[in-house]
Amino acid sequence: MTAGAEIANLHKSYGLRGRAVPVLTGLDFVQRDGITVVLGPSGCGKTTLLRIVAGMEAPDDGVVRVRGDGRTGMVFQEPRLMPWLSAAQNVAFGQRRRRCESAGLLALVGLAGFEDALPHQLSGGMRHRVALARALANGPSLVLADEPFAALDQDTREDMQDLLLDVQRTTGMNVLLVTHSLDEALYLGDRIVVLDGGRIAADHSSPRNAGPRTREPDRRLAELIRATLQRKHS
Amino acid sequence: MTQTADAAPAPVGAPPPEAHDVAAPTSGRALRRPVARTVVRALVRALVGARYGVVVTVAVVGLWWLVCALRLRSAYVLPSPGRVWSSAVAMTASGELAEHVLASVGRVLAGFAIAFTVASAVGVLALLRPRMYAYLSPALNFLRNVPPLALIPLLILWFGIGETPKLVVIVLTAFVPMSMSITKGLRSCGQELLDVGTSLHFSRGRTFALIELPHALPDVLVGMRISLGYAWRALVGAEMFAAASGLGYLIVDAGHMSRADRVIVGVVAIGLVGVAADRLFALVVRRTLRWGIDDSWR
Ligand SMILES: Nc1ncnc2c1ncn2[C@@H]1O[C@H](COP(=O)(O)OP(=O)(O)OP(=O)(O)O)[C@@H](O)[C@H]1O
Ligand SMILES: [Mg+2]
Numbered sequence: 001m002t003a004g005a006e007i008a009n010l011h012k013s014y015g016l017r018g019r020a021v022p023v024l025t026g027l028d029f030v031q032r033d034g035i036t037v038v039l040g041p042s043g044c045g046k047t048t049l050l051r052i053v054a055g056m057e058a059p060d061d062g063v064v065r066v067r068g069d070g071r072t073g074m075v076f077q078e079p080r081l082m083p084w085l086s087a088a089q090n091v092a093f094g095q096r097r098r099r100c101e102s103a104g105l106l107a108l109v110g111l112a113g114f115e116d117a118l119p120h121q122l123s124g125g126m127r128h129r130v131a132l133a134r135a136l137a138n139g140p141s142l143v144l145a146d147e148p149f150a151a152l153d154q155d156t157r158e159d160m161q162d163l164l165l166d167v168q169r170t171t172g173m174n175v176l177l178v179t180h181s182l183d184e185a186l187y188l189g190d191r192i193v194v195l196d197g198g199r200i201a202a203d204h205s206s207p208r209n210a211g212p213r214t215r216e217p218d219r220r221l222a223e224l225i226r227a228t229l230q231r232k233h234s
Numbered sequence: 235m236t237q238t239a240d241a242a243p244a245p246v247g248a249p250p251p252e253a254h255d256v257a258a259p260t261s262g263r264a265l266r267r268p269v270a271r272t273v274v275r276a277l278v279r280a281l282v283g284a285r286y287g288v289v290v291t292v293a294v295v296g297l298w299w300l301v302c303a304l305r306l307r308s309a310y311v312l313p314s315p316g317r318v319w320s321s322a323v324a325m326t327a328s329g330e331l332a333e334h335v336l337a338s339v340g341r342v343l344a345g346f347a348i349a350f351t352v353a354s355a356v357g358v359l360a361l362l363r364p365r366m367y368a369y370l371s372p373a374l375n376f377l378r379n380v381p382p383l384a385l386i387p388l389l390i391l392w393f394g395i396g397e398t399p400k401l402v403v404i405v406l407t408a409f410v411p412m413s414m415s416i417t418k419g420l421r422s423c424g425q426e427l428l429d430v431g432t433s434l435h436f437s438r439g440r441t442f443a444l445i446e447l448p449h450a451l452p453d454v455l456v457g458m459r460i461s462l463g464y465a466w467r468a469l470v471g472a473e474m475f476a477a478a479s480g481l482g483y484l485i486v487d488a489g490h491m492s493r494a495d496r497v498i499v500g501v502v503a504i505g506l507v508g509v510a511a512d513r514l515f516a517l518v519v520r521r522t523l524r525w526g527i528d529d530s531w532r
Contacts, residue, residue, distance in 0.1 A: 056432050074433035080426050084448045084525040094434040094444060118525060138434075 003068025003142035003174050004031030005053045010062035012048055023048050025198030027062070034190030035168055035175040039182065039225065044195050046178040047077055050146050053176065068142050068174075073135035075145040079127035081119040081134075088115035091133045105133040108163060110156070125152045132160065136167060145177040149184065158215070161188060165213070182225060186217040194228050202228040313495040321495040322502075331499070335507060337479035341397075341472070342465045345404030349461060353409055354454075357416035361446065362438070374413065382406040383471045395476035403472040408465035415457025419450030452526030455519050462515060466508045481507075 007029045013022040023045040040046050051057040052064055054074055066072070081090045091102035103115050109129040119127055128151045135143055148164075149157045165188065168175055179185055185192045186206065194202040204221060281288065295315050301307060302314040309317070325331040356374070360367040382403045389399035423446045431441040473482025481504050488496035516531050 051429075054433055056429050070435065072433065074430075076426070076429065078426065080430050082427065082430075082445070082448070084451070093430070094436065094440070120525075144433075 002033060002172070003066070003072075004033070004036075005142075005176060006030050006063075006065045006067060007053070008063045010049075010052065010064060011060045012045070012052060012057070013060060022198055024052075024059075027195075027199045029193065029200055031067075031174065031176060032191060033172075033174055035164075035177060035188050036191045036193065037185040037189035038176065038178045038193055038195050039185045040178075040180065040195035041229070042180055045198060046180075046195055047146055049195065050144050050176070050178055054144055066142070071138055071140045071142070073138060073140035073143040075131055075135045075143070075148040077146040077150075079119070079124075079131040081127055081130055083119050086116045086118055087111060087122065087130050090119070090130055091137050093134060093137075095138055102133070102137065105137055106130070108136075109133045110159065125156060128152060129156075129160065132163075139171070141173055143173055143175045143177075145175060147179055148177065150179070150181075162213075164188065182222060183217060185225075186222060187215060192221075192225065194225060196229070310492070311494065313498070318495045318498045321493075322499045325496070325499060331503060334479055334481050334484045334500075335503060337483075338469050338473070338481045338504075339507065341400060341480060342404060342462075342469065345401050346408050346462060346465050348401070349405045349408035349412055349465070350458065352405070353413035353416050353457070353461075356413050357420045357450075360417045361420040362442070377406070378410050378414075382468065386471070386475065390475065399475075400472040400477065404465050404468050407468035408461040410461070411464055412457040412461040415453050415460065416450065419453025419457070420446055422453070423449045451523070455523070456530075459512065459515055459519075462511060463508065466504070466511065469504065 007027055010024050010027040010029075011022070012024040013020040015021075027049070038046055038049065048057065052059050053066060054072070055066075081087075082093060085093065087106060088102045091105050103112070106112060106115055109132055111126060111129055111133070114122065114126065119130070122130065128148065132145075132148055135145070135148075145164075149160050152160060161184065164175070164177075167173070175188075177188060179188075189206045192202075192204045192206055193200050202225060204224065206221060207218065298312075299315050302309070302312060313321075322331070356367075356370065359370065385406070386399065386403065389402050393399045393402065427445050427449065428441065431445050436444070469480065470482035470485060473480040474486050477483040481500050485497050485500040485504075488494075488500060520527060520531050
């Protein structure tokens, strides 16, 4: 197995008004190759999990390891572009990358011609796409993505989802993607893990790669996952 | 209000546009005409842009002239605009005024440069070594609340009456707002942007150079602009004692001689040079910075 996260018995809680609020309670997870989607309702700790994997947050307890060569791309839940840099400069941020290459990446996310625009001159969805291009800029072996498409309209979202699938297939990079959309999870995931109650509540392999790419969701799997989510919330 | 060149009213006396202006660009006549027109238009635009200032100046000078003409105050206390004007002309012609302006500008620039260097060092220390800054911060807070003029007697005792105490007063005055602004700018970079550096495995130095420093730039520039004004205003205080040149000296000296006209020339010169320096700084910033420019820079 190439790049990916390995997590054992992960605990994390936040202090809120002097009280410890547990978010992750003994989470175990070993990432496999392909696209792994972490699915869960708002506030269940998806962002927290991703931040711990990315080394931005320290776990209270447990072991977190990231296999691979360290070339990690990150898409945050918000675009987080440098407001003083143009779109192209943001894509190339922190890299020794020529301008034309970042222009190519911008074209890939549908932003050809916006190389010199500053973030405040772009729409919210455009900023998210710049952030996506930035995450792909260093040719990552692992991409951590926090609801990367949530801010996009239906059409653009589908384009970007297809782009991610294409890039993943051609480069063989691994992806750990967080979403609260079951449809998105079913379309993108080689594997879908449901995060609930601070740990993995369900873990499904998706047969997506077996057949041709289709937006028709796998009904059996959809029902299975829906049942997991409902059981947890009743 | 922005006025485009085309919308500018045709100045009185300017020749009407002629067809061959466009048709025969090689003729000397045709070449000079558009240049002259551009210059006139630029002047009109400048006047339109400065119309509030012009109105206020005319009103103040008019009121001043009226007070003098009605002899409400003696000419000894309030010299007439004409008297002040002829003094100004004489002082300009003799080179006296330029000499004082240059002396003051030189002092302020030197003090400003030193203050900027120290304030930047303090800001970087506050960011990278917060523990060490914690020791420094009470002293800085104390200094912030002491008017530099209060230190003059001590400064003279310690440094004599040469350039040093004057420079120290300017440095201290300029340092205060600049260090607060630079420190705030460097330390206020949000975690959201710093996380991007973390995700790219940035070293501390790279985080500073690529994220924290550019993020702080607007605050640094605001601090520089404010303290440039402060430093300039500290001039009279700094040049009040044992100076032989500078606008501050000019004013104090004229005061001793009871030459109100020369005092007014000095005061107006300080104001005008100060405004010019501020406008120039704002212009340079506006032209170079593409981000973080708010209305205060217009
Ligand atoms: N810095 C923090 N301080 C205190 N509590 C926090 C902090 N960050 C997250 N939390 C809490 O942790 C829980 C999980 O937050 P997290 O951001 O991981 O959720 P999420 O699954 O990403 O939600 P969403 O889908 O809405 O983005 C929430 O209850 C939140 O209140
Ligand atoms: Mg989240």
